[in-house]
Amino acid sequence: MTQNRTYTIQPGKGVAGLQLEDRPVPTPGRGQVLLRMKAFSLNFRDLLMVDGLYPVAMPERVVPLSDGAGEIVELGEGCNRLAVGDRVCPIFMQSWIGGDMADADAGSALGGGIDGVLAEYIVVDEAGLVRIPAHMSYADASTLPCAAVTAWNALYGKEPIQPGSTVLALGTGGVAIWALQLAKAGGAKVIITTSSDAKGERASAMGADHVVNYAKDADWGASVRALTGGRGVDKVVDSAGPGTMAQTMAALRRGGEIAMVGVIAQGTIDPLAILVSGLLVRGIMVGSRQHFENLAAALETHGIAPVIDRSFPFEKAGDAFEYLRKASHLGKVVIELG
Structure with missing residues (x-):
């Protein structure tokens, strides 16, 4: 693993500010895991981000998107909830595990004040992950963290x-x-x-x-x-x-x-x-890990799959943003890594 293709945005620059760059593959620290991402989905929030209209303080450049699904390829020291090879989704707010949302949780929202998931490899806290329902593909699961x-x-x-x-x-x-x-x-x-x-x-x-x-x-x-x-x-x-x-x-x-x-x-x-x-x-500010785990259990029990309107390849992420902007979709717009 020598290359990590990663998208970044400049808030306020629109889709033209979406840039694909090569970065080093990150190393997980204590309590963290390394994910090889497989699929992503877009939300209206992501358009607000690129247009600079989302009401949060953001870095000059940030990795976009809150929603994705991937496979654990490396565990940091002290990890014991999950295992290498597990199929998982990062939760929207990485610090909101259960109970009522705390003020500080808002700062842990992916793709806002901190880097999101639109990259080949990302590192996140093990606590901020949920297993993908067994009947779902990575593309299916990528639609869950925010909208579902x-x-x-x-x-x-x-x-x-x-x-x-x-x-x-x-x-x-x-x-x-x-x-x-x-x-x-x-x-x-x-x-x-x-x-x-x-x-x-x-x-x-x-x-x-x-x-x-x-x-x-x-x-x-x-x-x-x-x-x-x-x-x-x-x-x-x-x-x-x-x-x-x-x-x-x-x-x-x-x-x-x-x-x-x-x-x-x-x-x-x-x-x-x-x-x-x-x-x-x-x-409703999305939900906690507990909400996500309850959702995943219900989806698996009922065999429910998402409605995916259209999927774009990773290299055409900008086209996915523009397609979402047209608002002609029904269901979710997805980006997939080959």
Whole structure:
């Protein structure tokens, strides 16, 4: 192992700032492992990173991406949780093992304030790894650390959904499609919003009970509520944010939960409407290793695989970023190492 092809970005330079360079293969220290990476997946967060729009302090150059899967090729001193040859994923926040997130955990998020995973070899703490479900490929597993864990936390975190619950997922991106799959596995009914009838048909084929086209229906929150017989949905997995809050509140039952997983759509939140409806708004910052381990167990039990829209070779990582930016995908965009 003499070469480690590694991508870096210059935040604010866009995809043009994505650079492939040769670095030495890192050596694991005490409590660390060396991974040979096999696959990666992109999130909307990664576009914000390259565009310099993500609200965290970042180095002048940083290795991007939080999501990847690989094989352990070397153990540092003191490692005993895992073994050479194990197939694993690094967790999103390397220090968030379980319980409530601490303020310091935010600084351990991969591909933000610290280097991420878009390289042939990376070193991470053994504690910050989760075994890949046995039925999954590396490409499949690469979609888990951010989007799937976020969807799991949103659905089964503080206020778990129950069989017969009704869930509304906004859009057809990575988190929404994972929410669809995981909620259906738990016996819930799922309503999906989209601006594309073609994507809506694909979501229906995947098990969505109802699809609402928000581009054609300005009052889609009321339409969603009508689909529940007027009661309202139990939980909203909201990847849009304040700009859609009025509609999601219209769709939600009294005392229901909005799991806020993104803030793409800017707008103003009406606190009086929250007060009057008694709803809970819970911010979701992905999840802990414990969330990830629970997710992995559920995926293996139910044999659930991700929806991968398109895969790009490692050498074409920039094309993967640009494809994600077009927002024509349904599910996840993946990069694979040969």
